[in-house]
Amino acid sequence: MPKRVDHEERRTQIAEALIRVAGRQGLHAVGMRDVAAEAGVSLRLVQYYFQTKEKLLFYGLQHLTDRFTARVGARLAAAGPDPGARATVEALLLASLPTDEESRTFHLLYSSYAILSVTDEALAAQPFIDNPDAAENALTGLFRQAQESGLADRRADARTEAISLLAMTATMGTSILVGQRTPDSAVAVLRHHLDRIFTPS
Secondary structure, eight states: OOOOOOHHHHHHHHHHHHHHHHHHHOGGGOOHHHHHHHHTSOHHHHHHHHSSHHHHHHHHHHHHHHHHHHHHHHHHHHTOSOOHHHHHHHHHHHHHSOOSHHHHHHHHHHHHHHHHHHHOHHHHTSOSSSOTTHHHHHHHHHHHHHHHTTSSOTTSOHHHHHHHHHHHHHHHHHHHHTTSSOHHHHHHHHHHHHHHHTSOO
């Protein structure tokens, strides 16, 4: 009796291969043939599941985002059953800094996809992520929660602080990738700003 194929498992296998190859070569240089070789499958099979390179890249980004979500969850679990707003914000932001191989790959590929989608119409036609404002909205809500509990400066604008921290974290992530600063120095800057926000006025 022929072995039953788990299609989702096969897609995941191919997505993982894409992430490994793109982490080494850069997203712009990856071809479907490269991914097939890395996954140990035929080019025809990759084309069967994804049809186009753009669809493969988008699925890979979704898979990468799922892995990032799991990293945040692991950080929150380590912080205890009720980590609070400050620890939750810190977990989300620190998980996105390229401080190890997993987060380095996430930052590199996520940034590369955003840049490629500016000039590639096929990529631009697909949603970048299901909810581009998800992180901004989550941080805004956490800051407001802390303000209402008297744990953060009530005079601060929660959404502006969320936007600023996300932009700062993304820029510092790039500066780590290019060797401008160390992960430890970036974490110190991030915590400095969190100390400012989470100090009641």
